[in-house]
C-alpha cells in the first residue's frame with residue numbers, strides 16, 4: 137500500500153516559521169555586534185568592530201537591529217490576523233503536558249540519546265501527539281522567550297525616544313530580561329536545529345517545513361496519537 141501523505145503545516149505556518157528563523161539569525165548577528173565590552177564580548181572585540189565599520193557605526197547597527205526587531209513583531213501580528221486559528225491550535229498542542237506520557241518520554245529520549253538503551257528497563261518511548269515532549273519544551277521556551285524579548289525590546293526602543301528618567305528601573309530590568317530571554321531560546325535553538333534539520337530520523341519532519349506534508353509511516357512512528365486522530369477524522 138502506498139505511503140499516504142498527511143497534512144502537517146499550513147502555508148502561513150511555514151511562512152511564519154522561516155520568517156521567524158531568518159529574523160532570529162539577523163537579530164542574533166546584529167545583537168551580538170552591539171555588545172562591545174571586553175568582559176562579555178562572545179567573539180572578542182574583532183566582530184563588533186568589523187560589523188560597526190561595515191554599517192557605518194554603532195548607531196546605524198542599533199537602528200538596523202531595532203528595525204529587524206520591529207519587522208519581526210509585525211510579522212507575527214500579520215500571522216495572527218491571517219491564521220489566528222493556526223496560532224490557537226499551536227498553543228493548544230504545545231502547552232498541555234501529560235505527566236504519564238510526556239515526562240517519561242523526555243527522560244527516556246535523553247537517556248537513549250546519551251547512554252543508550254541498555255540502562256533502561258523498558259526503552260520503548262510512550263506514544264506522542266502532534267508534538268513530542270522535546271518539541272514542546274522548545275516551543276514553550278520560544279513562545280515565552282519570544283514574548284519577553286519583544287516586550288523588553290519595545291521598552292528599550294521607547295527609552296531612546298519617549299521614556300524619561302523615571303523609567304530607568306524598568307529599562308534596566310528590560311535589558312537584563314532581554315539577555316535572559318535570548319539566552320534561553322538560543323540554548324534550545326541549538327538542540328532544535330540539530331533535532332529538526334541534522335538528525336536523519338527527523339528528515340521527513342524537516343521536509344514538511346517546506347512541503348507541508350509528512351509520510352504516513354513517519355507520522356505513525358513519531359506522532360502516533362496525532363496519526364490515530366487524523367485517521368479517525370478522515371474516516
Ligand code: HEM
Nearest residue numbers: 156157160271272274275278321325329332333341342345
Ligand atoms: C534555521 C534553523 C531552523 C531550522 C532548520 C528549523 C527547523 C524546523 C522544523 C523542521 C520544524 C518542524 C518540526 C515538525 O513539525 O515535525 C520546526 C518547528 C518549529 N520551529 Fe524551527 N527551525 C529553525 C529555526 C527556528 C527558530 C529560530 C525558532 C524560534 C526561535 C524555531 C521554532 C520552531 C518551533 C516553535 C517549532 C514547532 C515546534 C517544534 O517542532 O519544535 N525554529 N523547525
